[in-house]
Amino acid sequence: MIESFKQLEEIAANRDLADVFLETDEQEHAVPAEQIVEALRKRRAVMRDCVERGKSSGESMGRLVGHEAELLNKAFQEGRTFLDPLTVKAELYALAVMGENSRMGVIVAAPTAGAGGVVPGMLLALEEERHIEPERTVRALVVAGGIGSIIALSANISGAAGGCQNEVGVASSMGAGGVAYMMGGSTRQCIHAAALALKNTLGLVCDPVGGLVEVPCVKRNALFAVHGLTAAQLALAGVESVIPMDEIVEAMVRIGRSLPRGLRETAEGGLATTDTGTAIAKRLKEEANRRRAEKAAERERAAQERKEHAHDHS
Amino acid sequence: MAVRHDRKVSILDVMGPVMVGPSSSHTAGTARLGRVAREILDEDPTEVHFFLHPPLAATYRGHGSDFALVGGAIGLNVDDPRIPEAIRIAEQMDVTIEFGEEDLGEVHPNTVRILVKGPTREVEITGSSIGGGVIEVFKINGFQTRFKGDSPTLLLFYRDRPGMISEVTQIIADEAINIASLYCSRKQRGKDAFMQIDVDSPLSEEALRRICSTPDVDDARYLDRIP
Numbered sequence: 001m002i003e004s005f006k007q008l009e010e011i012a013a014n015r016d017l018a019d020v021f022l023e024t025d026e027q028e029h030a031v032p033a034e035q036i037v038e039a040l041r042k043r044r045a046v047m048r049d050c051v052e053r054g055k056s057s058g059e060s061m062g063r064l065v066g067h068e069a070e071l072l073n074k075a076f077q078e079g080r081t082f083l084d085p086l087t088v089k090a091e092l093y094a095l096a097v098m099g100e101n102s103r104m105g106v107i108v109a110a111p112t113a114g115a116g117g118v119v120p121g122m123l124l125a126l127e128e129e130r131h132i133e134p135e136r137t138v139r140a141l142v143v144a145g146g147i148g149s150i151i152a153l154s155a156n157i158s159g160a161a162g163g164c165q166n167e168v169g170v171a172s173s174m175g176a177g178g179v180a181y182m183m184g185g186s187t188r189q190c191i192h193a194a195a196l197a198l199k200n201t202l203g204l205v206c207d208p209v210g211g212l213v214e215v216p217c218v219k220r221n222a223l224f225a226v227h228g229l230t231a232a233q234l235a236l237a238g239v240e241s242v243i244p245m246d247e248i249v250e251a252m253v254r255i256g257r258s259l260p261r262g263l264r265e266t267a268e269g270g271l272a273t274t275d276t277g278t279a280i281a282k283r284l285k286e287e288a289n290r291r292r293a294e295k296a297a298e299r300e301r302a303a304q305e306r307k308e309h310a311h312d313h314s
Numbered sequence: 315m316a317v318r319h320d321r322k323v324s325i326l327d328v329m330g331p332v333m334v335g336p337s338s339s340h341t342a343g344t345a346r347l348g349r350v351a352r353e354i355l356d357e358d359p360t361e362v363h364f365f366l367h368p369p370l371a372a373t374y375r376g377h378g379s380d381f382a383l384v385g386g387a388i389g390l391n392v393d394d395p396r397i398p399e400a401i402r403i404a405e406q407m408d409v410t411i412e413f414g415e416e417d418l419g420e421v422h423p424n425t426v427r428i429l430v431k432g433p434t435r436e437v438e439i440t441g442s443s444i445g446g447g448v449i450e451v452f453k454i455n456g457f458q459t460r461f462k463g464d465s466p467t468l469l470l471f472y473r474d475r476p477g478m479i480s481e482v483t484q485i486i487a488d489e490a491i492n493i494a495s496l497y498c499s500r501k502q503r504g505k506d507a508f509m510q511i512d513v514d515s516p517l518s519e520e521a522l523r524r525i526c527s528t529p530d531v532d533d534a535r536y537l538d539r540i541p
Binding site: 156174 | 322323324325326327328329330331332333334335336337338339341342369372373375376377378393395397398405422423424443444445446447448464465514515
């Protein structure tokens with residue numbers, strides 16, 4: 001079992017990082033490496049489908065989001081974007097996945113659903129723009145998942161446990177490691193890509209408006225997909241994090257613990273309690289109450305009908 | 315130093331699951347908790363009751379946790395596109411559904427106590443959805459345990475007596491199957507006891523039959539990995 005990034009760097013110094021992760025996971029969980037790779041092939045395909053479906057619009061469950069991917073896609077198709085295509089596609093694919101997620105569509109949690117746009121945004125955009133073999137993307141998913149599994153040894157991967165740093169922060173860190181791997185980076189560079197990405201998300205709180213995975217989650221996924229790409233770029237150029245990855249994870253856990261409860265997914269602080277956030281939450285609550293009342297009335301009617309029906313037969 | 319988890323989360327746990335949105339802890343994890351209750355019950359439920367720890371009670375509706383918990387409790391997988399329809403499906407099956415709030419103590423925010431009843435028995439579990447769809451059930455029918463649903467598992471309810479653990483583990487050893495972890499607890503010496511054995515590979519029908527016919531075993535449940 002690999003217990004730290006320091007240990008990972010020693011074991012995988014001159015080896016293929018995906019191979020090392022596959023070997024240790026096989027030993028630890030008694031799942032053959034080929035089975036892990038096959039499962040990730042399918043997951044890459046689910047991500048790909050999700051991106052395609054998500055490019056078109058549709059309102060989210062809470063009706064706060066749903067048109068972002070379509071707007072950006074339209075601008076891109078019409079040549080109205082000013083960033084390079086890799087960056088635009090990373091944003092677009094992340095938005096597409098998160099749109100699907102907000103409509104209760106089928107997605108891949110990577111590592112969570114609320115942060116599920118970051119990794120596919122980065123990896124699928126890079127695959128397309130740099131004409132990388134899909135199989136290499138699958139191996140990058142191994143690397144990203146392996147990085148996440150070491151982080152998960154000390155941190156609970158949820159906004160409720162430690163804020164958004166534990167979700168989108170971890171996703172951008174995993175994705176940055178995966179991108180560095182896809183671009184041929186060394187093990188050390190992959191770890192530093194992950195470290196740079198994670199370090200610069202520390203303190204990010206989870207304050208979803210109305211408690212929904214919509215605002216700020218959907219757009220945040222797009223922005224942090226780009227953040228992860230830039231972290232990988234720095235690491236591939238040889239820039240290193242002064243603070244080692246293991247200590248960054250430790251800091252993340254400590255920061256998460258010291259975050260007030262209101263900033264850990266409870267929707268009782270931050271953006272959730274702004275004037276607009278409060279008004280939206282009030283509307284959502286009223287709508288939910290109305291639906292519940294309608295449902296109760298419907299059940300009452302059905303029960304009444306059953307009773308009358310039984311009476312007719314007696 | 316941060317608390318270290320005793321078992322490593324796998325690559326597929328981190329880079330997954332494939333699931334219906336919008337939240338891995340509130341939708342996928344809660345669906346898996348419901349599914350654990352359903353699998354231990356081992357029959358179609360007639361009643362499902364969910365008692366949500368206050369932080370979960372505050373956030374569950376917007377994440378579709380109600381659909382997910384009910385969906386799991388009637389046997390749906392986390393990636394089943396019918397999860398958004400789970401409550402309607404359960405109502406058509408004439409399942410009574412109840413949601414309540416309950417302070418479950420010093421536990422993870424996303425913790426729920428689940429009581430499911432079927433035609434012949436009932437099961438109660440308490441567990442947390444700790445993120446990314448990963449779960450930890452720490453109470454089954456009143457017994458303390460550590461259940462994650464990530465390997466085949468044998469649950470035994472029996473009368474506490476000397477030699478029980480060695481007899482049961484011997485049957486598993488006879489099959490050349492490795493035990494990954496084992497948890498035991500009892501309510502009182504010589505009274506109701508519980509054993510959870512996580513194994514690395516599936517147990518045979520024959521081994522299960524032998525374990526069930528071990529003296530003082532009241533009930534045994536064999537669960538596959540919870541999808």
